Amino acid sequence: MTVKLSSLALALLVGTSLSAVAQEFSDNKVKIGILNDQSGVYADFGGKWSYEAAKMAVEDFGGKVKDMPVEVVTADHQNKADIASNIARQWYDTEQVDAIMELTTSSVALAVQGISAEKKKIDIVTGAASSDLTGKACSPYGFHWAYDTHALAVGTGGALVGQGGDTWFFLTADYAFGYSLEEQTSNFVKSKGGNVLGAVRHPLATTDYSSFLLQAQASGAKVIGLANAGLDTANSIKQAAEFGIVAGGQRLAALLFTLAEVHGLGLEAAQGLTLTEGFYWDRDDASREWSNRFMERTGRMPNMIQAGTYSAVTQYLKAIDKAGTDETEAVAKNLHEMPVEDVFARGGKVGANGRMIYDMYLMEVKKPSESTQPWDYYKVLATIPGDEAYIKPAEAGCPLVK
Amino acid sequence: MAVTPANATTSRASRIEAALLALGIIVLVALPFFIYPIFVMKMMCFALFACAFNLLLGYTGLLSFGHAAFFGGAAYFTAHAVKEWGVGPEIGILIGVIGAAVLGVIIGFFAIRRQGIYFAMITLALSQMFFFFCVQADFTGGEDGIQGVPRGNFLGLLDLQDPHAMYYFVMANFLLGLFCVWRIVNSPFGMILRSIRENESRAISLGYSVQNYKLAAFVMSAALAGLAGAVKALVFQFATLTDVAWQMSGEVILMTLLGGIGTLVGPIFGAGFVVALQNMLATSAFPVTIATGLIFMICVLVFRRGVVGEIYAWLERRNTGNR
Numbered sequence: 001m002t003v004k005l006s007s008l009a010l011a012l013l014v015g016t017s018l019s020a021v022a023q024e025f026s027d028n029k030v031k032i033g034i035l036n037d038q039s040g041v042y043a044d045f046g047g048k049w050s051y052e053a054a055k056m057a058v059e060d061f062g063g064k065v066k067d068m069p070v071e072v073v074t075a076d077h078q079n080k081a082d083i084a085s086n087i088a089r090q091w092y093d094t095e096q097v098d099a100i101m102e103l104t105t106s107s108v109a110l111a112v113q114g115i116s117a118e119k120k121k122i123d124i125v126t127g128a129a130s131s132d133l134t135g136k137a138c139s140p141y142g143f144h145w146a147y148d149t150h151a152l153a154v155g156t157g158g159a160l161v162g163q164g165g166d167t168w169f170f171l172t173a174d175y176a177f178g179y180s181l182e183e184q185t186s187n188f189v190k191s192k193g194g195n196v197l198g199a200v201r202h203p204l205a206t207t208d209y210s211s212f213l214l215q216a217q218a219s220g221a222k223v224i225g226l227a228n229a230g231l232d233t234a235n236s237i238k239q240a241a242e243f244g245i246v247a248g249g250q251r252l253a254a255l256l257f258t259l260a261e262v263h264g265l266g267l268e269a270a271q272g273l274t275l276t277e278g279f280y281w282d283r284d285d286a287s288r289e290w291s292n293r294f295m296e297r298t299g300r301m302p303n304m305i306q307a308g309t310y311s312a313v314t315q316y317l318k319a320i321d322k323a324g325t326d327e328t329e330a331v332a333k334n335l336h337e338m339p340v341e342d343v344f345a346r347g348g349k350v351g352a353n354g355r356m357i358y359d360m361y362l363m364e365v366k367k368p369s370e371s372t373q374p375w376d377y378y379k380v381l382a383t384i385p386g387d388e389a390y391i392k393p394a395e396a397g398c399p400l401v402k
Numbered sequence: 403m404a405v406t407p408a409n410a411t412t413s414r415a416s417r418i419e420a421a422l423l424a425l426g427i428i429v430l431v432a433l434p435f436f437i438y439p440i441f442v443m444k445m446m447c448f449a450l451f452a453c454a455f456n457l458l459l460g461y462t463g464l465l466s467f468g469h470a471a472f473f474g475g476a477a478y479f480t481a482h483a484v485k486e487w488g489v490g491p492e493i494g495i496l497i498g499v500i501g502a503a504v505l506g507v508i509i510g511f512f513a514i515r516r517q518g519i520y521f522a523m524i525t526l527a528l529s530q531m532f533f534f535f536c537v538q539a540d541f542t543g544g545e546d547g548i549q550g551v552p553r554g555n556f557l558g559l560l561d562l563q564d565p566h567a568m569y570y571f572v573m574a575n576f577l578l579g580l581f582c583v584w585r586i587v588n589s590p591f592g593m594i595l596r597s598i599r600e601n602e603s604r605a606i607s608l609g610y611s612v613q614n615y616k617l618a619a620f621v622m623s624a625a626l627a628g629l630a631g632a633v634k635a636l637v638f639q640f641a642t643l644t645d646v647a648w649q650m651s652g653e654v655i656l657m658t659l660l661g662g663i664g665t666l667v668g669p670i671f672g673a674g675f676v677v678a679l680q681n682m683l684a685t686s687a688f689p690v691t692i693a694t695g696l697i698f699m700i701c702v703l704v705f706r707r708g709v710v711g712e713i714y715a716w717l718e719r720r721n722t723g724n725r
Contacts, residue, residue, distance in 0.1 A: 040691040048687075070423030075684040078691075081547060081642045082444060083680055084632070090438050105548040107642045114550050114639070130546060137549065175537045204537060 012179040023246035024325040026096065030070045032058075032313060033097040035112065036104040036127050037078035040144060040307035041230055044260045046104045046127040046305040048074070052298050053306045054101065057313035065317045066324060072313075073097065073151050077108055085115060092119045098206035098326050099123065101128045101312050104305070106130035106177075113142045120328045124316065129229075129256060131391065133159070134355040138398035143354040146308030147278050149181060149256075151360050151389040155276030156253045159362040159382045161192035162225060165251055165274075169221035170199035171212055171236055173228035181227040181255050197221045206232065209239045216250075222252045233257055238269045258303035262365055262377050270377075273365040279304040279344055280361060287321075290343040301375040304344075311344035323361055348386065351393030352401045357386040408535060414721065416588075418714075419666050426670075430573055440637065441571045445677045446576040447634040452584045452657040452669030455624030459655075462619045463599030467522040467527030467651050469627050474645030475532060476502040476628030477635035481548040482541050484636070491554045491562060494521030495575070495632040502628020503621050505532065505582055510620035514613055517602075526648065533646045539568030551635060568637065575633045579626050584666060586622060595619050656694065660701050662711030670709050675720075 032036070034051045037043055051074040058070045073091070077084035084103075091097035100116060103109040104127030116123040117139035124173075125133055126146040133144045157168075168189050174179040178201070186196045197219050200212045213236070215348045216224045224245065226233050233254050240252055253274040259281075262270045281291030281301045290310075319334035320326050340348030340356060348358035363378040371377065393401050406413045433442050451473050458464045480498035483489050489497070513524040529678025536542045542713045543549070553562035586592050598605045599610055606612050635641045644650065653676065676694065683690040 039691055073685070076690065077684065078680065080644045080680075081640055082638050082644065083684060084441055085638050085640070086444055086681065087684060089440050094438060105545075106638070107545055107549075107644075110546055110549045111638070111640050132546065176540075176546075284720075370573070 004102060018206045023326070024073075024352050025066070025068045026098065026326055029068055029096070030065055030317070030320060030326050031095070032070070032072050032316065033088075033091045034072060034074040034102045034309065035077055035087060035091075035100050035108075036074075036102040037079050038074075040079045040221040042079065042104045042127070043377055044251070044264060045258065045303075046102055046309065049201070049298050049300065049304050049306045049363065050102045050127070050309040053302060053310040054313045056294065056297065057242070057310045057317070060316060061317045065320050068326075075261055078104075079108070081105075081111045083126060085111045088115050089119075090114045092116075092121050097121075098328075099316055101125070102127045102305075102309050103335045104128060106132075108144045109133055112286055113137060113139050116141055122316070122328055122332055124312040124356065126312055127305050129209065131396070134351070134353040134393075135391075135397040137397070138353045138396070138400055140354075141328055143312070143335060143350065143356060145312045146304050147276075147360070150290055151278075152255050152276050153181060153184035154188050154389050155360045155362050155384050156225070156274060157188035157257055158192050158301045158388075159276075159384050160251075160253055160274055161189055161194040163362070163381055165253070166192075166194040167222040168194060168196045168223045168225055169219040170196070170214045170225045171209070171216055172199050172201050172225050173232055174201040174203050177223075177229065178227045182225070185225055185227065185255060199227075202228070202232070202236075204232065207235060209236045210243070212236075213240055213243050213245065217248070221250065226252065226254045226257075229256045234265055237265060237273060241269040241271075259301060259375075259377060260303045260305075263300070263375070267366060267368045267371055267377065270365045271367045274381070275363055275365070276360055276384070277304045277363055277378075278358065279307040280380065281307075281361065282376065282378070283380075286343050295375075307344045311340065311342050314342055314349050315340055350388075351396075353393040353398035354397045355390055355393060355396065357390045358387050360384045360389040410453050414717065418717070422667050426667075427577070430576075433571045433577050436568060439552060439565045439696070441677075441681065443569060443572045443637045444634070446635065447630045448571055448654075448657065448673040448677050449635075449670040450576050450579040451627050451630035452654055452661065452673040453580060453666070454623050454630060455654045456588060456658045456663060456665075456669040457583050457626065458623040459658060460668075461599065461614060462595045463516075463521050464514075464616065464620065465524045465655075466513070466620070466623070467655070468513075468525030468527075468532075469623075469654050470646050470650035471509065471529035471532040472502040472505055472624040472627040473631035473634075473650060473654075474536070474641070474643075476631035477634075477641035477645050478536060478542050478548065479552045480632040481635040484554060485551045486541075488532070490558060491556055491571070491636055494554070494636070495629065498632030498635070499625050499628045501552060502631065503625040505609075506621040506624025506628075507617070510617050510624070514616040514620060529646070529651060530648060533643070533648065536643060536646050536709060542641070542643075547640050548635075549640045550638045551641070553636050553639065554590035562636070572633055572637060575629060579629050580666075582622075582626060586619075587666070591615075591618075618644060656698055658708075660697065661710055662708030662714070665708070665710050665714060668708050668710035668715055672708065675709075 034054050036046045038048045053074045075087045099122040101124045103125045106128045109125045109128035122141045124143040129149050131148040131150045170182045172182045200215050257275045317332045323330040345358035362382040476498035480494040483493040483497040501673035507526045657672035657676050658669045662668025
């Protein structure tokens with residue numbers, strides 16, 4: 001009780017002693033929390049590099065918005081939704097955090113988006129895939145920035161057919177995430193005139209893919225789609241290389257794989273792999289300049305999660321700048337309305353369901369002989385326009401969009 | 403008589419435990435005004451989970467490596483019942499506890515047929531089967547988990563959305579669970595469990611049907627772990643795969659070992675310590691998994707009885723030294 005009283009007294013004191021700005025900015029600063037996995041399986045996917053990207057965004061913005069200092073805090077949720085939920089609530093309730101971003105792992109993202117909606121705070125997800133975040137679990141203050149399962153399925157499934165990959169065979173992780181990736185991707189393959197020859201399911205966290213890969217090889221399909229994630233994808237790619245699947249003329253298509261994982265596997269194993277990402281550092285001068293600065297700070301090139309976090313923080317600060325306040329409703333309104341134009345997204349826009357819509361790229365991993373410098377990993381096969389890649393806000397199943 | 407010193411120390415230990423418990427309750431009542439309530443609620447859930455586990459390991463001598471199935475399973479059952487069937491929190495928790503007990507009967511039925519490492523492996527295997535069931539089953543929502551579980555009104559009266567109401571609701575459940583553990587341990591039934599732990603063949607020769615006692619202890623432990631999981635699902639308003647994964651079974655072993663096996667207060671201390679550590683290290687640059695690993699090693703090498711266990715042993719030594 002004493003704590004409450006004294007903080008109330010303090011608030012009154014601060015309130016009376018400061019000018020009009022104090023009413024427009026909660027507690028006289030803008031505080032952004034980066035919450036993700038920094039010690040577990042997704043530590044490279046976003047990890048503490050996303051925190052670094054967020055700090056870069058604040059520095060590039062000048063460290064201040066409307067003369068209010070901007071602070072970035074971070075925490076490692078260890079892939080546990082309860083830890084994430086505990087930290088998120090504590091941040092909002094006692095540590096004056098105004099927005100939480102990144103949120104790798106869908107169980108965490110869904111939980112924190114729920115809390116944010118309840119507490120009327122902004123959350124911007126860059127690290128999680130589930131398209132439910134802007135579908136049935138959407139929030140008026142929740143945004144989904146970097147990618148989602150739908151965009152990956154359209155990118156890899158739909159666009160690859162256009163590149164001649166018209167017969168498919170799936171290697172699917174035997175649980176809900178795998179099924180939905182396989183189903184969504186098959187739909188796009190079929191809608192583009194392709195053919196799905198079959199699928200084989202493997203248990204989560206399998207270490208031996210030989211029998212599954214042999215079936216895939218024997219199917220004669222031009223493309224083998226990997227509807228799995230994380231270590232499962234990495235292991236299946238490595239073993240596919242040992243079986244000479246890509247060398248034999250078949251194509252491997254990973255549905256959720258980024259530059260960080262390609263770097264982890266190495267070009268020898270990953271060559272010829274097709275995947276979809278929303279960002280590549282070697283895209284144009286602006287992206288090269290920014291990525292090289294990121295490289296200097298972290299010793300690695302950014303993937304779409306890290307670059308997306310940079311973009312999300314920047315856009316959030318722009319929205320505050322335009323609104324002149326960090327009050328949630330006003331900032332969320334601006335975030336919905338303002339176009340996204342930065343190093344990450346060109347001509348991006350935000351739908352009423354909170355989905356940031358921007359162009360995705362279908363990439364092919366280079367052969368070791370084609371790579372001329374460190375981190376020179378991708379060839380861009382096709383650009384998928386944002387409107388094709390993402391579900392239309394009205395069709396996403398979000399109850400907020402009529 | 404040879405029995406006296408042992409009796410003296412047990413009564414001394416139980417007196418200390420009673421005093422600690424009384425102190426603990428006072429602290430618990432006041433705590434939400436000083437520490438973030440959700441954090442304390444989480445500590446209580448894990449403390450109860452560790453106590454339930456300790457009932458089996460500390461007092462019956464059975465090392466289960468599958469307790470996550472009961473903890474996380476109950477969380478799923480409660481979350482599903484509350485969210486989809488719209489039952490109140492008290493019925494939801496009851497469903498979770500009964501579900502965990504049923505799982506306990508099934509897993510326990512097979513596991514108690516073997517001892518030691520084989521027992522641990524069977525519990526691990528069966529709980530992994532349950533984990534994969536949860537990964538694939540529709541009602542669990544796969545890796546998204548069951549999200550947005552309403553806390554509801556306790557008995558239709560008390561709105562649990564209020565943090566302090568929820569806090570005292572959790573505290574009541576926690577104390578109820580602890581009371582059950584204490585009652586079980588300090589009963590003739592608990593004495594028989596301890597005799598099984600000390601010398602199983604002698605217990606058999608005295609005419610006790612050891613298998614039945616073991617199964618009963620296993621199911622009770624499972625039900626109490628279920629209570630902890632069910633309450634946790636309401637606190638955080640979701641149930642996810644984390645709670646059924648084998649790492650959770652490992653974590654509860656760590657908590658119990660760290661605090662002190664076979665003491666009532668030990669697991670509570672251990673759980674509080676591990677949960678606080680996970681929370682504190684989350685915002686530091688030091689990887690949590692390495693920290694917990696190091697602590698486990700230190701615990702096993704330096705103080706094997708656990709923190710509270712070492713304190714008891716020290717008191718006992720001082721006690722016998724005085725004589």
